[in-house]
Amino acid sequence: MLVTLAVTITIVLIIIVAALLRIDNWSRDFTENSAAVEADFADPVSTIDSRLQQWIADQSRWDIQSKTESDGTIEYEITRTTPVFRFVDDIEIRLVLGDDGTNTRITATSQSRVGKGDLGQNPRNLSELLKALQMPSE
Template identity: 40%
Template sequence: MGLIRWFTQNIADTDTNTHADVVPQRYPIAASDAIDRIRAIVQTLPRWQVVESAAEAGTLRLTRRTRTLRFVDDITLRIVPTESGIELHARSQSRLGKGDLGQNRRNLLELFAALRRDLGA
């Protein structure tokens, strides 16, 4: 099933169970600080760019360019306040093609790893 998904799917999403390891993430930070802190972390990642942030809506729109062919993937983050911090929902989708060879999953895992390093888990 994994190989078929590489050639037929160009999306990874925490809310639609596209991949077993791509699930909503929880971080122990105040919801009011989340957008600014996440934006600062994203700006340190190579080939990532913040396109739009809406603090009042709790959303961030990002892009990531692939290294070799410079394809652009669109990433949308949605921050949901919880009792102990925030829950982050994320979606990464390729702009071109029918299959992403797993790149959108890798995008989200790269982002989650960077956030875990700086925000805790």
């Protein structure tokens, strides 16, 4: 009984320490549960769209909920589920043809469904997304 309690406490402490080590911005991560980003890519919308779909298909925690296309703009509603507690973040992505007609402007938001703070998960979601889109699909 005592060994089981000690193991349980150790596991809980490891999870807490791991979560605290992931915090990047202590003043933000306990009080914000959303993040937004904008970025420009030199590739056309169709290329970024294909890259996005392929990357999400390869991710176990990301799922496309809907995709809407109109007038050269593509909008996605995506969810990402955290591994341990299964929290769901809602991610909205908008791909728009850039000013020069060949590049792509991306705007994305990530919002936690629960909680006052996200411990930095929403900025990490967007960072992971942008990093994936910079990589050419294979």
